[in-house]
Amino acid sequence: MKVALICASPKGKESTSYLLLEEIKEKMQGNETEEIFIQPGINMDKAISRMFENEYVIFFYPLYVDGLPSTLLAFLTASEMKPHKRGIEVAEVCNCGYYEGKHGYISLRILENWAKKMHFTYHGGVSIGAAPAIETVREMPMGNAMLKRADQALSLIAAGNIKDNMSVNLGIPRLVYKKVVESNWRKEIRKNGLEARDLDNKMTE
């Protein structure tokens, strides 16, 4: 089967979206997969034509303001204008910075609405919470157990067996995730020569 793996993070290969793409690619050995990057400045026409040449298209993107990244939206709206065959199979993987995967449910539906408008066969999607932590969790003892639900969802998508939209959380405590992310902001801001209290900066005073 010819499969397009579409990475729609502005960070390209440096993104959590690409990490998830690689995990699915690993599970799809034996298929003819190609990677397509949707980032500002790319040749949209070319990327759209490449997508249309495939039988199964899987999107990977970060949740931005409860929806699809604007560059991915621009790609989808432009694709409507181009002639294409019907019935291409579609699935999606949304990654959330929030702990809960369910924040991505409207975003999954937006891409689903696009797929239906295109007369494609929409299989389903998964929205994964705390996704920026996946790489770290993978290296922890019991890490694979903590990622079990996310892995299962990715396996369903790789096998073309996902039937609906779903969301998963990682098996780490929410408070731990919150503390780690917030401590990273403090490390980052100090690296930039500022202090932790500058995180609270207001432009109205």
Next chain:
Amino acid sequence: MKVIITDTGVYPGILNEEDVLITTGMNVHACAGCFGCFTKTPGVCVVDDDIADMGEKLAKCDDLYIVSRCWYGSYSPFVKTVMERCLSYIHPDFVIRDGVMRHKRRYNHEIRISAFFYGENIEEAEKETARELIRLNAINLYGKVSRIMFFTDALEIGGIQ
């Protein structure tokens, strides 16, 4: 004052001197996902264009009017680009609200949010998605939904008060 984001140049009511109009043709770039507005120049976007100060604009406005073509229940790419650049309005830290994680508020301020969607054949499923999107955006921006309306022709929006 109000902030109007429109992808057609059309907006409801009249534009007062203090109001801010953000429309196509302005120098507007996509969010790079770099979190510079959290840790490099907190409260301001690091991308230097016409909307780098969206956080400040939102902090000062009473009303946010969003005028957008409805694509699949989402905003248009232009309007979505502007919405993404509003990240500096919120705080990087997290809070748990109504049982789920949200960003903490940077400002003690509540915006009234109105959305005016247009398009020739907006399906019911798309309208439902759009309503839900606005509801979620309002929660995450610590705002309050005022109006969500749908129109066949964008020009009709100009007649709304």
